[in-house]
Amino acid sequence: MLAFIVKRVLLAIPSLLAISFLVFLVARLAPSGPVEIIAGDKATPAIVAQLKHEYGLDKPVFVQYVNYVVGIATHGDLGKSFQRGGQPITEMLRNDFPVTAQLAWQALLFAIIVGIPTGILAALFHNSWFDRLAMLAVVALVSVPSIVLGPLLIMVLALHLRWLPIDGWSSPMHTLLPTVTLGARSAAMLARFMRSSLLDVLRQDYIRTAIAKGYSRGRAVWKHGLKNALLPVLTVMGTVFGALLSGSFVVETIFRVPGIGFESINSISKRDYPVIQGMALLVAVLYIVINIAIDVLYGVIDPRIRSQESPK
Amino acid sequence: MSKPTVSLSPSADAWRRLRRNPIAVVAGIYLVLLLTAALGANLFTRYAYDFHDTQRYLTNPSPPDHNHWFGTDALGRDVFSRLLFGARVSLGVTAVVVVIEALIGISLGLFAGYRGGKTDLLLMRLTDIMFAFPDLLLAILLSAVVRSGSDALPGWLSLGTLFFALGVVGWPGMARLVRGQTLALREKEYIEAARAAGVPERDILLRHLLPNLSGPIIVQVTQDVAAVILAEATLSFLNLGVQPPFPSWGRMIFSSLNDMASKPYLLIVPSVALAITVMAVNFLGDALRDAFDPRLRE
Numbered sequence: 302m303l304a305f306i307v308k309r310v311l312l313a314i315p316s317l318l319a320i321s322f323l324v325f326l327v328a329r330l331a332p333s334g335p336v337e338i339i340a341g342d343k344a345t346p347a348i349v350a351q352l353k354h355e356y357g358l359d360k361p362v363f364v365q366y367v368n369y370v371v372g373i374a375t376h377g378d379l380g381k382s383f384q385r386g387g388q389p390i391t392e393m394l395r396n397d398f399p400v401t402a403q404l405a406w407q408a409l410l411f412a413i414i415v416g417i418p419t420g421i422l423a424a425l426f427h428n429s430w431f432d433r434l435a436m437l438a439v440v441a442l443v444s445v446p447s448i449v450l451g452p453l454l455i456m457v458l459a460l461h462l463r464w465l466p467i468d469g470w471s472s473p474m475h476t477l478l479p480t481v482t483l484g485a486r487s488a489a490m491l492a493r494f495m496r497s498s499l500l501d502v503l504r505q506d507y508i509r510t511a512i513a514k515g516y517s518r519g520r521a522v523w524k525h526g527l528k529n530a531l532l533p534v535l536t537v538m539g540t541v542f543g544a545l546l547s548g549s550f551v552v553e554t555i556f557r558v559p560g561i562g563f564e565s566i567n568s569i570s571k572r573d574y575p576v577i578q579g580m581a582l583l584v585a586v587l588y589i590v591i592n593i594a595i596d597v598l599y600g601v602i603d604p605r606i607r608s609q610e611s612p613k
Numbered sequence: 614m615s616k617p618t619v620s621l622s623p624s625a626d627a628w629r630r631l632r633r634n635p636i637a638v639v640a641g642i643y644l645v646l647l648l649t650a651a652l653g654a655n656l657f658t659r660y661a662y663d664f665h666d667t668q669r670y671l672t673n674p675s676p677p678d679h680n681h682w683f684g685t686d687a688l689g690r691d692v693f694s695r696l697l698f699g700a701r702v703s704l705g706v707t708a709v710v711v712v713i714e715a716l717i718g719i720s721l722g723l724f725a726g727y728r729g730g731k732t733d734l735l736l737m738r739l740t741d742i743m744f745a746f747p748d749l750l751l752a753i754l755l756s757a758v759v760r761s762g763s764d765a766l767p768g769w770l771s772l773g774t775l776f777f778a779l780g781v782v783g784w785p786g787m788a789r790l791v792r793g794q795t796l797a798l799r800e801k802e803y804i805e806a807a808r809a810a811g812v813p814e815r816d817i818l819l820r821h822l823l824p825n826l827s828g829p830i831i832v833q834v835t836q837d838v839a840a841v842i843l844a845e846a847t848l849s850f851l852n853l854g855v856q857p858p859f860p861s862w863g864r865m866i867f868s869s870l871n872d873m874a875s876k877p878y879l880l881i882v883p884s885v886a887l888a889i890t891v892m893a894v895n896f897l898g899d900a901l902r903d904a905f906d907p908r909l910r911e
Contacts, residue, residue, distance in 0.1 A: 444892035547750035581754040
């Protein structure tokens with residue numbers, strides 16, 4: 302089991318390095334540096350050089366990258382912001398990250414509570430009116446992006462009916478619309494996957510055997526079907542989590558939720574690229590760690606996965 | 614069947630089944646109309662997309678009337694014009710990105726699948742690394758980093774960033790699909806016969822393998838189109854995509870947020886256009902998958 306975890310972690314390292322290098326390099330390719338912006342028009346070349354030295358921007362790009370990675374690896378230093386009086390980025394992340402985590406967590410919960418039962422019911426009553434309606438809703442929700450769903454929900458529920466606040470993040474009521482907007486697409490994905498997974502299981506011999514031995518259909522599904530059908534659903538959790546992370550940028554922007562997505566988008570216009578870089582790296586690491594956790598969990602639940610050559 | 618049975622080629626059969634699917638036909642007609650409107654945007658609109666109609670209206674935005682069918686936005690620009698020109702931009706970006714994705718994905722997939730061995734291992738490792746990361750997230754991060762490093766990109770460069778960010782991240786799905794199909798096909802007798810007859814590798818790949826992969830590739834391309842339209846709209850919404858003065862549906866939605874209480878049409882018009890377009894592509898994709906499914910052939 303330990304060997305499986307170690308292998309999974311080692312496999313993730315190239316992905317992480319590739320992404321961090323890509324993010325780092327692309328920022329350096331930009332036409333003009335941020336130092337000129339901070340220094341302003343009237344700065345002498347000496348001041349610009351001084352600032353470049355202070356931020357380590359006078360060294361070759363590759364050296365900068367190695368320093369950056371070493372700084373993170375040795376004492377978790379992500380550098381400091383070009384704006385905000387050079388506030389350390391780790392400090393900003395400590396403020397913003399809990400908000401994004403709460404939003405993502407609530408959205409995941411919403412997606413599971415709505416998606417999984419819908420998928421199960423649609424599979425059990427295959428080809429019924431409920432099944433058809435649910436699958437129509439799934440296509441609709443997959444097609445309506447959060448940039449459409451979010452504003453429409455605000456318009457109807459906040460502006461016209463005045464049931465909920467428009468934006469912000471100061472009370473549980475404020476989190477309701479962002480949570481639904483972020484979770485809707487994932488709920489649809491989970492419902493569709495849960496349905497097809499359970500339909501597969503229902504066709505298996507062991508379900509037929511259980512019913513032949515005198516189990517009712519409901520009991521056969523409950524005792525033998527669901528556990529086996531839920532297993533493949535766990536694998537799409539990685540995809541769902543990716544959708545939630547990228548979605549959080551959009552949803553936080555729509556509802557002005559002070560998380561890392563909102564902060565990153567704000568930092569773009571200020572050309573504060575150490576901030577973007579740090580947030581990008583955090584999001585990338587988070588995504589990869591969660592996916593390893595899901596793979597490991599999958600290995601724990603299903604011993605067949607562990608013994609396989611490549612865990613993919 | 615009373616009519617004499619004629620055996621059809623797989624693509625002719627798929628086409629016939631597609632035409633019998635009412636949802637696919639409606640979706641197809643909508644998309645053809647949209648494409649026509651986008652290509653002929655200057656013929657169908659009365660105002661340029663960046664014309665500020667400030668003389669006629671002292672207070673902008675102003676609601677729909679007989680001059681401006683969908684009203685004007687906060688800067689006095691005709692919403693109908695911006696919708697059609699926005700469709701041109703969105704569909705144009707989508708076309709370029711999907712072609713980039715398809716070119717990279719198909720060639721890598723064909724090569725990896727046909728050559729096998731080390732080539733396959735290397736190319737698929739690369740694909741796995743790219744696949745390990747969600748497309749839209751990588752596109753957001755890449756464009757965010759590019760955008761943060763420069764003040765105002767010239768219009769063509771902002772489009773270039775968009776092509777890069779979306780094209781670079783989108784190909785692994787296609788590569789995996791084509792590789793898998795190629796692996797299965799390369800053992801077929803007709804490929805072996807071609808090899809035995811001394812047909813060069815390039816011709817085997819392009820003239821014998823590729824045409825037989827067209828079904829799955831078309832289905833995958835349709836799915837990519839839906840994903841790219843959404844991704845472009847989302848990036849433009851976040852101000853990471855198409856830059857002004859070019860109109861984009863995603864940016865139109867973002868701009869409408871401030872006036873949404875008093876001028877709901879500014880939000881509803883681009884939102885409905887975006888949602889219906891993606892839905893049409895998705896429905897067409899589902900129908901294509903069914904049409905090309907050999908298990909459902911007559």
